[in-house]
């Protein structure tokens with residue numbers, strides 16, 4: 684029996700990475716999820732081993748809060764992190780080329796497991812009321828209205844080193860989480876839009892400039908570009924018995940002066956865009972941003 688991906692006890696149950704209530708809501712039964720090595724897998728088969736305690740006790744409270752739309756930002760953060768983490772566990776086992784398994788895994792284990800110690804520590808203590816995250820929420824959490832109003836499902840999973848997840852929720856909502864920025868992407872956008880009327884103005888502008896059908900990809904891309912622009916995100920964390928603590932956050936945000944095309948291309952590709960789209964974005968940046 685394989686060990687539980689959260690606590691390493693025997694994993695005697697199956698954890699559906701995309702929760703079954705969400706699969707039912709969006710009628711995903713016969714649809715496929717594209718994995719990192721471009722192979723496809725039915726949503727109902729995208730599972731990881733988990734023990735009964737993690738699967739039903741520890742995560743069920745979190746799951747039902749998200750299902751009922753009653754979660755806090757930090758709870759949405761943890762819920763999305765669980766999905767991203769489980770997908771990263773699968774990523775590490777996928778061969779780069781299914782026809783040529785001798786080429787080895789898509790992601791080397793040392794890359795695919797970066798961050799897992801922090802995540803396991805957080806999940807292990809999740810059930811304790813006094814467990815703390817500093818800052819709170821620990822990343823940037825956005826819940827916005829899906830402008831296409833089509834009630835369609837969308838998922839953008841961005842692996843290491845960028846770490847983001849965008850996923851459709853019921854009632855035409857989209858949840859987008861940037862995991863490792865300590866909330867600074869959101870703070871930066873709030874600062875920029877403070878005098879313009881707040882983030883609702885940003886989403887309106889964004890909706891106008893985004894082609895329909897690719898909203899989740901564009902959203903994730905824009906948020907990750909902002910993360911890349913920020914040059915003073917303190918990435919270090921310390922794990923304590925009573926919490927996960929970030930290094931001190933900066934009083935003033937600093938921005939990178941030059942953005943490099945290879946990094947933009949990598950972010951674009953992770954979001955499901957072609958190289959051409961990345962180049963278009965790069966060309967549209969002010970000249971002083973192009974590195």
Ligand SMILES: [Zn+2]
Nearest residue numbers: 687690734737
């Ligand atoms: Zn477990």
